[in-house]
Amino acid sequence: MIRIALVGQPNCGKSTIFNHLVGYKANTSNLPGTTVEYLKSETLINGKRAEVIDLPGTYSLSPVDQAETETRNFLRSGKVDAVLNVADASLLSRSLELTLQLLEMGIPLVVCLNMLDEAKRKGITVDLDKLSAELGVPVVPTIAVRGIGVKRVASQTIKAATSKVSPPSPVYSADVEAVIEELGDKLTGGMARRFDLPPRLLAIKLLDGDPDCLKRVKQESFGLYREANRLRDKLGKLRGRRGEEVLSAERHSKAMEIYERAATVGRPTVGIRDRLDALLMHKVWGYLFLGAIMYGLFFVVFKVGSLIEGPMMEWFNQAVTALGTVMPADSIWFAVMSGLIQGVAGALGFVLPYLIPFWLGLALLEDAGYLPRVGYLMDVFMHRVGLHGKSVIPFILGYGCSVPAVLATRILDSPRDRFVTAVLAVMVPCAARTTVILGLVGYFLGPTIAFALYVVNLFVVAIAGKIMTKVFPRVTPGLILEIPTYKVPSLRVITSKVWIQAREFIILAWPLLIGGSIVLSLFEYGHINYYLNLGLLPITWALGLPMAIGVTLIFGIFRKELTLIMLFQALGTTSVASVLSAGQMITFTLFVMFYIPCVATIIMLWHEFGMRKTALVLGFTTGTALLVGVIARGIASIIH
Amino acid sequence: MTLAQLGSGQSARVLDVEGGWGLRRNLEQLGIHPGDVVSVAGTGAFRGPILIEVNGSRVALGRGVAGRIRVEPL
Structure with a gap:
């Protein structure tokens, strides 16, 4: 099996290329227990079986944030036969700095020059032969959105992988090269072998001031560590700047040099997209558009969802009634069958109708490149809660699912920001909790109240952020x-993104929903839920909810969607309005919005932040949920 | 003078970044090196982040970060 890794800077069109290579078969490997978040898939290229790995986008191989550290470690692990480096032709000089770092690594490499149409718009024409000659590796042009050139770049990469020929390492200025060589010679012994790196590469890393490598060398041999520092200072003196900046400056000027030789810059065409930011990132209009876009997304999701929820609910009520005519309603088989029907219909009726439009909308905004704009607009407000604009991206992903939201905190560079963002992002209602908000409050009390709950959520998250900032001061x-x-x-990228999420839901979550539904049915049959409800009485009592609801909260820890399906089960009816008052529905929904994250999220938090911090999150969220629930109950009782 | 003090539409040459290894690397990755010419494309509301254009790409920088980039106006 040939292993190919896709490496490229963020927004270079890497995932579009990946999509064209492997189609819809890809699996996310961001499941709990793995360390790197990436997509991989097997495919046939030129009749050879290849595994294609889509690594997270990375600006460089310097370990600035965690995604970059992981990409670098993965490439270094020796498990990759060839690298397919996707470079954005419209940002060629910057992209080449990553290419140079990849060349330093010595793994067989093919450069895929993507977004040539975009470059043309900017007035940039690239001489491919010249670029290929300058870099010493094949360069293949592509326009990924339209699938042009993808086949060719794939077969070139396979060729590079089977040839096993290392590309030529880039050569920097003579005086700098002399220092690299001097240090490299000293590392030729055991040190480079212990790192499993070529001596030249290790020397470059040490001269770059790579903190990980320096730390390890210091532990292994203090003499070499001192030598590395001495030579780095020497580099600094040669160039009259900080030692660790010299190599990156060399890369920068080398990249510029190659760019100037291989590309010609003419007049750019100014299009609509350049003018769009004048509106969407505007001091005033930007926020209006942001509000309108978010409300539009919410409204479409609600409309589509409730359109399907109504008839579905009717249909499955009839199915349960029909079931009662076939078998006695107090038999164990009736319990199993009605649980089964409710589990199946629950996913079809309440969950997927809201999830799929939501996933589509989010993927659309993400692919169009709107999310960074949200980060820019929200930066000011995020500062108020001790974070900055980049944290908005995990937040928005949190509206989809908490698990990728926790993972996405890796784009943040400080561990403190990562943790605070993760805590707040899991308090954002994920798509599963959205099904509870829209399917219960939205459906029975109307979309305006449901939307108001999202606003309440934002306020609570903001206050929680304030508290977190007091506990963890910002640095x-x-x-x-x-x-x-x-x-x-790209329709292709969006549909495949939604399909991967939907498939994961159908394979992993749906059986759980059906199983949970049957178990609850059996609990009821065997009167076990009475004891569970008794155990949860303190919570249901404090919130002023019927005792029968208690058990749904336990199931909700496994999957949040279960709370809604179980609610109908536990109350024995889908016409919730006849059993719960408006205040009770709101109180219940608010509690569900904040209390303990689901099991998958807990595992992810544990994996990312360790046991103690995870326990802190569980306590903090449950405490918040109780507090918010009790306040909501109080307000509801005053109004009524 | 720092980048944070520039107004919308102004250009400047980057002199130095006052900060640790991580911050400097982070900025270099996005195309902001000492010696490069940057121009301010917009400023956010309520002293929010500034939007700069550098080497053909656009980068949003918080006030704190921009305040650490020493520049000479052009």
Whole structure:
């Protein structure tokens, strides 16, 4: 099996290429227990079986944030036969800095020059032969959105992988090269072998001031560590700047040099997309558009969802009634069958109708490149809660699912920001909790009240952020975020993204929903839920909810969607309005919005932050949920 | 003078970044190196982040970060 890794800077069109290579078969490997979040898939290229790995987008191989550290470690692990480096032709000189770092690693490499149409718009024409000659590796042009050139780049990569020929390492200025060589010679012995790196590469890393490598060398041999520091200082003196900046400056000027030789810059065409930001990132209009876009998304999701929820509910009520005519309603088989029907219909009726439009909308905004704009607009407000604009991206992903939201905190560079963002992101209602908000409050009390709950949620998250900032004082300098050019969203990328999520739901979550539904039915049959409800009485009592609801909260820890399906089960009816008052529905929904994250999220938190911090999150969220629930109950009782 | 003090539409040359290894690397990755020319494309509301254009790409920088980038106006 040939293993190919896709490496490229964020927004270079890497995932579009990946999509064209492997189609819809890809699996996310961001499941609990694995360390790197990436997509991989097997495919046939030129009749050879290949595994294609889509690594997270990375600006460089310097370990600035966690995604970059992981990409670097993965490439270094020796499990990759060839690298397919996707470079954005419209940002060629910057992209080449990553290419140079990849060349230093010595893994067979093919450069895929993507977004040539975009480059043309910017007035940039690239001489491919010249570029290929300068880099010493094949360069294949592609326009990924339209699938042009993808086959060719794939077969070139396979060729590179089977040839096993290392590409030529880039050569820097003579005086710098002399220092690299001097240090490299000293590392030729055991040290380079212990790192499993070529001596030249290790020397470059040490001269770059890579903190990980320096730390390890210091532990292994203090003499070499001192030598590395001495030579880095020497580099600094040669160039009259900080030692660790010299190599990156060399890379920068080398990249510029190659760029100037291989590309010619003419006049750019100014299009709509360039003018769009004048509106969407405007001091005033930007926020209006942001509000309108978010409300629009919410409204469409609600409309589509409730359109399907109504008839579905009717249909499955009839099915349960029909079931009662076939078998006695107090038999164990009736319990199993009605649990089964409710589990199946629950997913079809309440969950997927809201989830799929939501996933589609989010994927659309993500692919078009709108999310970084949200980060820019929200930076000011995020500062109020001790974070910065980049944290908005995990937040928005949190509206989809908490698990990728926790993972996405890796784009933040400080551990403190990561943790605080993760805590707040899991308090954002994920799509599963959205089904509870829309399917219960939205459906029975109307979309305006449901929308109001989202606003309440934002306030609570903001207050929670304030509290977190008191506990963990901020240390980070602030926002550094690329604002990429808008893209016409690719239908292919969006549908495959939604399909991967839907498939994961159908395979992993649906059986759980059905199983949970049957178990609850049996609990009821055997009167076990009475004891569970008794155990949860303190909570249901404090919230002023019927005791029968207690058990739904336990199931909700496994999957949040279960709370809604179980609620109908536990109350024995889908016409909730006849059993619960409006205040009770709101109180219940608010509690569900904040209390303990689901099991998958807990595992993810544990994996990312360790046991103690996870326990802290569980306590904090449950405490918040109780507090908010009790306040809601109080307000409801005053109004009524 | 720092980047944070520039107004919308102004250009400047980057002199130095006052900060640790991580911050400098982070900025370099996005195309902001000492010697580069940057221009301010917009500023956010309520002293929010500033939007700069550098080497053909656009980057949003928080006030704190921008305040650490020393520049000479052009």
